[in-house]
Amino acid sequence: MELLSPAGDFASLKTAVRCGADAVYIGGKCFSARRNANNFTNEEIAAAVDFCHLHKVKVYVTVNIVIKEDEFSDALSFASFLAETGADGIIVQDLGLLCAIRKLSPDIRLNASTQMTVCSADGVNLLQKLGANRVVLSRELSKEEIASINAKTTIELEAFVHGAMCMSWSGQCYLSSIIGGRSGNRGLCAQPCRLPYTLYRNGQAVTNAKNLLCMKDLCLAEHMHEFQTIADSAKIEGRMKSPEYAGVVTRVYKQAMEGAADRAGIQDMLSFFSRGGSGSGYFHGRGFDKLMDYTGTEKVTASKDLISEIQQTDIAKKRAISFRLTAREGLPLALAAECDGFSANAAGAPCERAKSAAFDKMRAKEQIGKLGDTAFVVKKITTETEGQPFVPVSALNSLRRQVCADLQEQICASYRRNVNKITAIGQIAKRETRPPKVCVQVRTKEQMEAAASCGIKAKYLSYDLFRRFGTEKDVCVLPPLTKEGETLHLESAARVMVQNIGQIEAAKEKIMCGGERLNVTNSETMKILSSIGMKRVTLSPELNLKEMKQITDHCAVPAEVIAYGRLSVMLLENCVIKSAYRCTKGEGFFELCDRKGERFPVLCEGCRNVMLNSVPLYMADKLDDIVSLNAGAIRLVFTTETGDEVKKVLSAYQAGLMGKAPRSVFDKITRGHFYRGVE
The missing domain is CATH 3.20.20.70 (Aldolase class I)
Incomplete structure (x- = not known):
């Protein structure tokens, strides 16, 4: 391992x-x-x-x-x-x-x-x-x-x-x-x-103010x-x-x-x-x-x-190196080295005849073996001499450094690669300009009925809602993710919105579109998702209008843009409600309130939580900017809204799409990232 x-x-x-x-x-x-x-x-x-x-x-x-x-x-x-x-x-x-x-x-x-x-x-x-x-x-x-x-x-x-x-x-x-x-x-x-x-x-x-979202470190x-x-x-x-x-x-x-x-x-x-x-x-x-x-x-x-x-501490892996020193009187001093299949040679000046002491093999080996903080460790050193050669310490040091440097470069070079030429990215393939389809996503029966009363026929239904009331015309919005061992029941679904890459296999025989949780921020990802069956792909809500336009201008795959709703801000595996309070089996309306007084709704999705933004994204009065993206669809996402609020929002967006001034629905709204984006 x-x-x-x-x-x-x-x-x-x-x-x-x-x-x-x-x-x-x-x-x-x-x-x-x-x-x-x-x-x-x-x-x-x-x-x-x-x-x-x-x-x-x-x-x-x-x-x-x-x-x-x-x-x-x-x-x-x-x-x-x-x-x-x-x-x-x-x-x-x-x-x-x-x-x-x-x-x-x-x-x-x-x-x-x-x-x-x-x-x-x-x-x-x-x-x-x-x-x-x-x-x-x-x-x-x-x-x-x-x-x-x-x-x-x-x-x-x-x-x-x-x-x-x-x-x-x-x-x-x-x-x-x-x-x-x-x-x-x-x-x-x-x-x-x-x-x-x-x-x-x-x-x-139901709790005091404390660090409700802090987990212990993993060990x-x-x-x-x-x-x-x-x-x-x-x-x-x-x-x-x-x-x-x-x-x-x-x-x-x-x-x-x-x-x-x-x-x-x-x-x-x-x-x-x-x-x-x-x-x-x-x-x-x-x-x-x-x-x-x-x-x-x-x-x-x-x-x-x-x-x-x-x-x-130093238990770093070292490479075993073998040296062979050749010192012949009158011939160049030579040092050869081998390490992990690589070899190097270096030669110095001719060896003069020693005037006093004979060549000291042990001293020469000791000098050659001084590898310092290199990545090498001595495996073996052999010497071959002839006559009475004089071998200066400085010459041994120089040859050792040369062969070690040569071996290091060979070893490092063996990892380097040639790469293929970078092809053009983001080729122009614009879609034909056409009005966007308006899609409505709901998670309660009350919201579904309110949308129907406003003339919305095909809807995006949350997974649980679809299993109870969905039709072939509706899109089944899959859960935010499906863990190993969890099963999706899609027998009655003809159209699905995939939210996690692991859900594609289960949905591959359906008409698929890609949800916002796939974090799509460029046209290359759009194309890959299209190649594996996505008919439409939702752009990340973290993009601004300019960044979305760069994608829709360079990609023929229809894009979908979320133009209304309380955006998801966190997906929690460990239920914050049960951890800090008690399990209520999804009953009751829960919120997390921060130090500034902003309240973030917390939805129960089984034992998981989806934490929503404290205010809704609202663009009914800015729909010209959305329409200019030439997206395939705009989506209105309803989560905590009452049926009456659904009707008011739909009325506002229908008015905006007809060029009329929509009535205000909420006191506090956000424009999301449409005008600011993220760093």
Whole structure:
């Protein structure tokens, strides 16, 4: 099994390598989901790749954010640089970029990021078909679910074993984006979830203000014997943390994988950095309040002795090198070296006759063996002499440095690749201009009937609502995701909206459209989804109007745009209601109130929660801007609205589409990201 360690800078990378990492993952200055880490320049990436390869350690580089239309070519150029430099793999979130890189470099490893929200064997298998070599599974999976996925798939599986846990599914959190324009899907999450919230039921507070969305850190050090049987790579979180953290955690997990970790060592590791304590996360299933840290505290209490110990640790893998020294009187001094199938030779000045002492073989071997902090360790040194050659120490040092440098370059060069020429991205293929179709999405029977009374015939029905009342004309909106072991019942559905990549297999015989949770931000992803059966694809609500127009101008695949609704801001696997209050089996209206008094509705979807924005997105009076996108459809999403509110909203949008001034429906609204976008 591979032990994969984080490195936010070069010091962390070297420390992780010294402490036993089999692989490290790093980010560049752009396209990284940890944009606030120090990260690496291109020159530093090249140096990091060479350093790791000399120590037999792999390097994966993160390009793990969604890519906008106007930066796609730059992202692909960066991927080309990584392939040429010899990076072992690229960690990718954006589906369009993943497929484009595969064409660019057929042999580079592509690791589908945890930001893709892959939580089933169907999702893994589809990504394999599209070019992925490895999938980083969602943190919310239990050991049984990971084992099931492992049994049904053939590519590598990677999963987190240590570090911070987000309350929301990765790739499905928009809270930071909605509140302040800093998107987690773009590497700039401001972590508003770490702040205090109060839980309300039917307008009454049922908890005090506390950190209701903070989870304990993950620690599987005591469960590695179980983990090693079901995954291929154990990933440690922490590119924002110190070099010493990278070293401490790497060393302990290396010991744990070898069955040599003890509880005292694990506790020392946890004392270095813990957030309200640690636990096994979802590895043993949902733990509800046991997974939570309501104190919101962070502690760094590592002793100076532990830090010093880590700084002195060096168990990095060395390459065994053999030398052959030839010293013949009157002929050039020569040194040859061999290492892992590579060879190098260097020659110096002719050897003069020694005036006094004879050639000292032991002293020469000692000098040649002084390899310092190189990645080499002596395997064997042989000498061959003739006559009475005089061999200066300086000459031995010079030849040793020459052959070592030559071998290092050969070894590093063996990892570098040639890449295919980058083809044009975003070719013009505009759709014919036509008015957008208006789609209405509902989740209650009252909303469905209100929409019908306004003349809406075909509707988007939530999965549960569709199973009770759906017809062939209606679109069945699938749940936000379908975990391994969960089954979709689509027998009566002719049309479905897919929300997670793992749902495509179950829906492939249906008329499919793609939902907003697929995080589509460029035309290349649109084309890939179209190629696997999507008739229409929803654009990410994190795009602004200009960015949406760039896509619709460059792609013939019909786009769908959400023009109304309380946008989802978080998808929670661990029910915040049961954890902080009690299970109410979905009865009652719940909200989370932040420190500014904003209340975010919380919907129950089984044992999961969907947290909604505190105010609705409203564009009835700005529909000209939406229509100008030439999208295939605009969608109005109803979640918490009463039947009367549904009628008022529909009336406003119908008026707006006819060029009339719509009446105001709500006192407080948001324009979402249509005019601001995200960084």
